[in-house]
Amino acid sequence: MTGTGLAASSGFGEDRIWEAVLHQRSxxxxxxxxxxxxxxxxxxxxGIDADGLRAQLTxxxxxxxxxxxxxxDVDLALLIVTIREALRSAGLDPESAGREGMNLSLVIGHENLGTVFLVDRLLRSGGIVPSGPDEALPSFRHFQDSFFHIQTFPYLFYLARLFGVNGLTFTVNNACASGLYALELGRQLLASGSTDAVIVACSDYAHVTEYLWLQDKGALSKKHELRPFDRKRDGSILGDGAGALVLESADLAARRGAGAVCEYAGGSFGQDTWSLTLPDVSRHTYSSVIADAVARWGGAGVDLLVPHGAGSPLWDRYEAAEIRRSFAQLSMATPLVTAFKGYLGHTLGASAMLEMLLMLRCMKEGLVPPTLHYEEAGAKIELPVAAGWEKRDIRTAVKAVPAYGGFHAACVFKTIDLKEEYGGKE
Incomplete structure (x- = not known):
């Protein structure tokens, strides 16, 4: 991984967001x-300020x-801003990234790409009358461009055109685990030799329809507090956000003289089918994917784990039990755990990507921030949750997610020095 780009309610760019974490701004x-x-x-x-976001665009x-x-389209704007930042961070010109003798691919992770823009126009429209006796559906005439864009493929075309993508292009939708599934798809594209480098990007704008649907499911905090794993937790608060990264083979990165953010070692993934919105506590899919990922790529041990930590009374308890179970299966101590949603809100389809990128900053700094708003462990949580600042050498870290749709994912990341391991240029 050679470049990253982030956007959240606390600002644009990794440094600005990390500064907000350091000051524990919520x-x-x-x-x-x-x-x-x-x-x-x-x-x-x-929330991200709309004028501030527009000012980030060229x-x-x-x-x-x-x-x-x-x-x-806020989601598209967020993708553009973070992809551009990730390319620059990787030492690639955003305007010609795919035209420098490089086959560049793109994977977008998103829960409802194109839908929000159409829904806005529908909800905010007044009465639309037929233009004549033969028009049965006048709303289609009025919104036909927006209907077209819910097919999602135009977004791949637009982003490819904007950033010079000339390889494979995909959209991924695995709910809150979308970022990890998209990352794994990018890794597999590289491993297959199908491409030289991959942009992986996710975004989510906290739309009113998401709020109303999740409120109806009882997933949102009535106290308007997001307290992962805390005794007083009662649900989530939505957030706007986006994250992007550039993934390339270590050989190519070394030849380019690119600095490495980290190595994505690999991930494990599993599918439940019992319920769309509830975990299957009998199958232990989540603990299985964590244990499998750590056994295959964890090496001597894991120094940090960043969970989903949505602040849900049910899901946090399920997640804690499964994390404990996974490391017990491996006869390993449960690593330090910190959750980021208190800083970012629940950014849904962008959450796994955003939180993983912040985890990588922890690895770089050798510093783990406390889980914001965590004061007292909830019943049966029993995790080593970071309640204060922790300085430590983080060589191996895990980002894990149990998501709606039965999607479960755990990915392992390692620090890497390309110059030492692959002889890259200074």
Missing amino acids: PVTWRTYETGVGGSVRYPVY ESERQAMAEWGLSG
């Missing part, structure tokens, strides 16, 4: 959604979004 605000028919919905969110990027009819 920027929860209130978002008011005007329906266009006289109503509104107000909900708490770790003039050519703003013009391109306008040309595509997507000037108001």
Whole structure:
């Protein structure tokens, strides 16, 4: 992994977001959604300022979004901003990254790409009347461009065109685990020899429809507090965010003289089918994927684990039990655990990517921040949750997620020095 890009409620860019973590800032605000028919919905969110996001776009990027009819698409804007940052971080020119004798591929992880922009227009529209007696569905005429964009493939085309992608392109949707599934797909593309480098990017804008659906499921905090694994936890708060990375073979990175953020060693993945929105506590799929990933790539041991930590009374308890079980199976001590949603909010389809990238910053700094708003362990949590700052050498770290849809993932990351291991240039 040679480049990263991040955007969250606390700012744009990894350094800005890490600074907010260091100062333990938890920027929860209130978002008011005007329906266009006289109503509104107000909900708490770790929100990104729309004007601030627009200011991050270059003039050519703003013009391109306008040309595509997507000037108001926040998810697309977040993807553009973070992909550009990741390419620059990797030492690649964002405007010609795929035209330098390199086959560059793209994997997007997203839960509802294109849908939010259409839903906004539908919810905020007034009455649309037929243009004539033969028009049975006037709303289609009015919103036909937006209907077209929910097919998701235009986003692959637009981003490929913008950043010079000339290899394989995919979209991935595995709910909150999308980032890890997308990363693994990128690794497999490299391992197959199908591409030289891969951009992997995820984004999520905390839309009112997500809020209303998750509120109906009882997944959101009524106290408007996100407290992973804490005794007083009662649910999540949504957040806006995006993360992107550049993945390439170690040989290519060494030849380019690129610095390595880390090595993605590998991951393990499993599928439950008992319930769309509840864990199957009888199958232990989550502990199985963690144990498998650590056994295959963990080496001497794991120094840090970043869980999902959504602040849910049920899911946090399930997650804690499965984490303990996984390391007990391996006769290993449970590693230090810290959760990031108190800093970021629950960014849904972007959460695994964003939190993994922050975990990599912990590896770089040798510093683990406390789990924000964690004060007292909930019943049967029994995890070594970071309640204060921890300085330590982190050589191996795990990001793990149990997600809606029965998706379970655990990925192992290691520190690496390309110059030592592959003879790269200074």
